[in-house]
Amino acid sequence: MILCDIGNSTFHFYINEKERKFFLHEELPSLNETICFISVNDKATAKLLSRYPNAINLEHYVKFETQYVGMGIDRKVACLGLRDGVIVDAGSAITVDVMKEGTHQGGFILPGIRKLKETYAQISPKLDFDLALKQNFDKIPQNTKDAISYSILKAIVLPIQEIAHNQTVVLTGGDASLLHEYIQNSTCKNELIFENMKGIIDANSCIA
């Protein structure tokens, strides 16, 4: 059984307990096992299904109740199984969702770290810096590189900490370990989406 999480910018496979990422334009590998996937990207879904016609969309098996309109399937899968706390999926966008007594309370979407860096470069070539992501938050920045790095981290960390309000924060996605250093009461679960996809498959023995 192979798992695949299709996002805005990558096919993210889980093959034999190992992760493999492919950008959307890249050729997909030859795979002989059953593929179960979730996707927030219709065009990429079509590409996957054209390559692997028998791939199974797990979205149809996800039971997740929420008042939120337009919640991506990746966010729903990430939230499965958490009773109380905040789930942060830090990729090209950073989704933040709040669970209380097993019920989804709503959430929000911050731009990802790399995208924010690119935004500065688009504002002015004078703001095009590599990031210094080891920031000492006790000091007010004294140069442009630190000013940008500090701002990116604060713009992400403070809204998450405010909503978490001392509750557990579960971090997943490519920038999880980076954010972990700055967010109190946070734990990293790099493979959260794949673990929860396995849970869905186990609970629906008819799938494969």
Added chain:
Amino acid sequence: MILCDIGNSTFHFYINEKERKFFLHEELPSLNETICFISVNDKATAKLLSRYPNAINLEHYVKFETQYVGMGIDRKVACLGLRDGVIVDAGSAITVDVMKEGTHQGGFILPGIRKLKETYAQISPKLDFDLALKQNFDKIPQNTKDAISYSILKAIVLPIQEIAHNQTVVLTGGDASLLHEYIQNSTCKNELIFENMKGIIDANSCIA
């Protein structure tokens, strides 16, 4: 006497107590009075000086001590005259500077509201929304449009409020009045840069 503040995206004139903005590619008007300017944009400075060869760069008259390396002249001018508090210039970038007992303590640079909106659209067409900038911060967002608007405002407001820590926040720039609604102890001074430019001219009677 005409004043001009040249930013990343506009020539911002002050003519007969009225503001007039021109985008960088636009033709500049015919002006017969003396023009005093500041600029963070070398290419636009050259364009201004080629149109008005006698325009006076006020940067040479600004006395502003700071440890910060690479501080734009617009930020220095905005900070002039404030003894204690935080100065926020909310344009295509949002600069945030801290003054204490008349000394600059450092600062940081957030992306502007419009630029952040564009960043979402670049991440995914599913995140391309007009903003709903009247947000009720007591409610966790329940749809994508609110999720994006909430995130943009929180990403800007929380870092400013944290650094201000109950001190006065002086807001200027195109999005000053919008941020004013969300930032405690804030006042809007839309013409702060021009007022401080006038102060520099008055203090250097030799200029014009």
